[in-house]
Every structure is written in structure tokens, then in C-alpha cells.
Amino acid sequence: MKLKIVQRSGKEVVPGGIEVADGATVADLQAALYKARPKLYPARQRFTLPKKDGEKKPVALAMGKRLSDYDLADGAQLTFKDLGPQIGYSTVFFWEYFGPLVTYSLFYFFPGVFYPSYKIPLKDTIQTLAVAYWVFHYAKRIFETFFVHRFSHGTMPIMNLYKNCGYYWGFAALVAYYINHPLYTPPPHLLSYLLFAFAMFCQASNLYCHILLANLRPPGQTAYVIPRGYAFDYITCANYTFEISGWLAFAFATRTLTAFLFISAGAYQMAVWAKAKHARLRKTFDGKEGREKYPKRWIMLPPIF
Structure with missing residues (x-):
């Protein structure tokens, strides 16, 4: 499948998009972008989904995940941020x-x-x-x-x-x-x-x-x-x-x-x-939907904080 990778300004990072396998992982996407743009090695890359209404910040793609985990299909768009030299x-x-x-x-x-x-x-x-x-x-x-x-x-x-x-x-x-x-x-x-x-x-x-x-x-x-x-x-x-x-x-x-x-x-x-x-x-750990509830504790410096 082909993904369109754009900067926040809307400019395409790789004109025409990036081709990855249907079962590709986030790491595979990073490798494909690195191959197309050698300056952008994986540690500099950050991908996010298009921001939805009501979201405070867009969802970032996490290492170890497959692109399908984010319901990404052929023609989908991702926002890219260059994190700079690492x-x-x-x-x-x-x-x-x-x-x-x-x-x-x-x-x-x-x-x-x-x-x-x-x-x-x-x-x-x-x-x-x-x-x-x-x-x-x-x-x-x-x-x-x-x-x-x-x-x-x-x-x-x-x-x-x-x-x-x-x-x-x-x-x-x-x-x-x-x-x-x-x-x-x-x-x-x-x-x-x-x-x-x-x-x-x-x-x-x-x-x-x-x-x-x-x-x-x-x-x-x-x-x-x-x-x-x-x-x-x-x-x-x-x-x-x-x-x-x-x-x-x-x-x-x-x-x-x-x-x-x-x-x-x-x-x-x-x-x-x-x-x-x-x-x-x-x-x-909010205690909802079967999750454990976080116990009552001091944050750092009892009894002050």
C-alpha cells in the first residue's frame, strides 16, 4: 500500500508517497522513509495520525505496532515531524x-x-x-x-x-x-x-x-x-x-x-x-473496565508533596 507523508505545512515529505507492504510495521515505514530520504534516519522520525475533532493532540505511531493497528490503508495520510539530530x-x-x-x-x-x-x-x-x-x-x-x-x-x-x-x-x-x-x-x-x-x-x-x-x-x-x-x-x-x-x-x-x-x-x-x-x-490505572486502581500514595516528598 502507498501512504502519503506530509509535514504540518501540508508539503509532502516524499512526493508521490511511500510504498510499504500491507502488513508493515511502524519500523518498516521508518526504514522506507530513511531509504527515500537518507538524512531522516529512524531516530529523527515521528509519525502521527491526522488530528481528529476533540483531540488535544494527534495520536503518535508507536514502535512495535503494525500500521494496520491504526486502521491505515492504501492512500492514507500521516503527518511527519523531523525531531532533528539525535x-x-x-x-x-x-x-x-x-x-x-x-x-x-x-x-x-x-x-x-x-x-x-x-x-x-x-x-x-x-x-x-x-x-x-x-x-x-x-x-x-x-x-x-x-x-x-x-x-x-x-x-x-x-x-x-x-x-x-x-x-x-x-x-x-x-x-x-x-x-x-x-x-x-x-x-x-x-x-x-x-x-x-x-x-x-x-x-x-x-x-x-x-x-x-x-x-x-x-x-x-x-x-x-x-x-x-x-x-x-x-x-x-x-x-x-x-x-x-x-x-x-x-x-x-x-x-x-x-x-x-x-x-x-x-x-x-x-x-x-x-x-x-x-x-x-x-x-x-483508574479502576474502570477491569483495570487496577492506583493506590493512594504520596507523590514525592511526604508529608509535603
Whole structure:
């Protein structure tokens, strides 16, 4: 069958349409368009059905589906969007985590480069614990990227690489500058030790939450599943709960304004994601037509949120 592929403007992407087999899948359609337009490799392609009256947004064609699942027949029209240059999730995650690991370490191990006007004193224990915690956190994140996380999408827009790296690398330099400054005054040690111990508990809990999320469904399955186990029995985004709690403990343990700014920015973004995920799960599991009803849970930070 032949399909007409148009841009939002109505201009045909491939004049005359694209020929695919009657039993073709979405992946087959992507391959056919890539063959006709080599610049548009599959990761850049997004197809949607013509928007119907009453719909807030058109239905997007999903990988793993057949075109017949959308009642597409010969002569049907699809809307195409070029998602732009793409880059793999794991590549982006590696660089956005490797950067702050190195950046922070440079301030700790080479203070003479960053504070040339000061006499460099011996490192305080709090500064050493801070760099150890920071490096451990980002090393854990790199480990999770390659051995724990399962990404529902293979790629993202390449501009995300620069945006994400700018955020993580910039905050790493900002936080490290003040914690490793020659004039840094550490807080009471015992309190900081307890806070770092709690922060490490949060790191371990965050890792366990990520393992639970990765094992929710078999590889290749994309349907939503209710998270269960450990803190997920009470909190929708328990992984964010431990992430935020750990960095709050870090901020109080080091008593630096920049550390509080770092966790504030991160917590805001996680709150946006958590609210959207909570709403999506409640909508999916509404208890109607035999579907399970999503249990009552906190979104991210009980008892506040």
C-alpha cells in the first residue's frame, strides 16, 4: 500500500508517497522513509495520525505496532515531524555525569589553580568527605546508566547534551569552588558525620529504587506498570525522594549556599517529573473496565508533596 507523508505545512515529505507492504510495521515505514530520504534516519522520525475533532493532540505511531493497528490503508495520510539530530541516552548521561565528577575533583586536588591568591591550608575532613560523596554519587550514576537503567527511548535531541552538561558541570564548579575554598569554615564535625551517613543511606536506597524500576517489566515491554516494593509502596517517585534527601543532607553537612541552590534546582525539576508521572499512573490505572486502581500514595516528598 502507498501512504502519503506530509509535514504540518501540508508539503509532502516524499512526493508521490511511500510504498510499504500491507502488513508493515511502524519500523518498516521508518526504514522506507530513511531509504527515500537518507538524512531522516529512524531516530529523527515521528509519525502521527491526522488530528481528529476533540483531540488535544494527534495520536503518535508507536514502535512495535503494525500500521494496520491504526486502521491505515492504501492512500492514507500521516503527518511527519523531523525531531532533528539525535544522540543516545546513555551517551548523554555518561557525559553529564562524568563531567561533574571530574570538575569537582579538580577543585579538591588542584586548589592552587583555582585559588592562586591564597595560601592553601590542609584539607578539612568535611571537605574530604564532601568530595568522596560527590564522586561516589556520580560514579554510581554512570554505573546505573550502563548496567541498571532501561531507556524507553533510544535517543534524545542532541541539544540536550549541551543543556544537561551545562547544568551539571556548572553546578559542580559552583559547589566545589566554595566547599574547597581556602577560607571555607566547616560546620561541627559530629553533626556533619551523621548527615553524611544519612546521605549514604539515601544513595543506597536510590540505587535499590532504580533496580526495582528496571525490573518492573521485561525488556521490550513499554506498558505502564505500578511501581511496588520498598518505599514505592508509599511514594510514587521514591527514587526522587532519596535523591533529594541525600543532597539535602550534603548541603546541611557542608553548609554552603551553592549546595542548597543545587538541590533546590534539582528538586524543582524532579517535582515537575514526579507530578506528571503520578498523574499518568492515576489516569492509566483508574479502576474502570477491569483495570487496577492506583493506590493512594504520596507523590514525592511526604508529608509535603
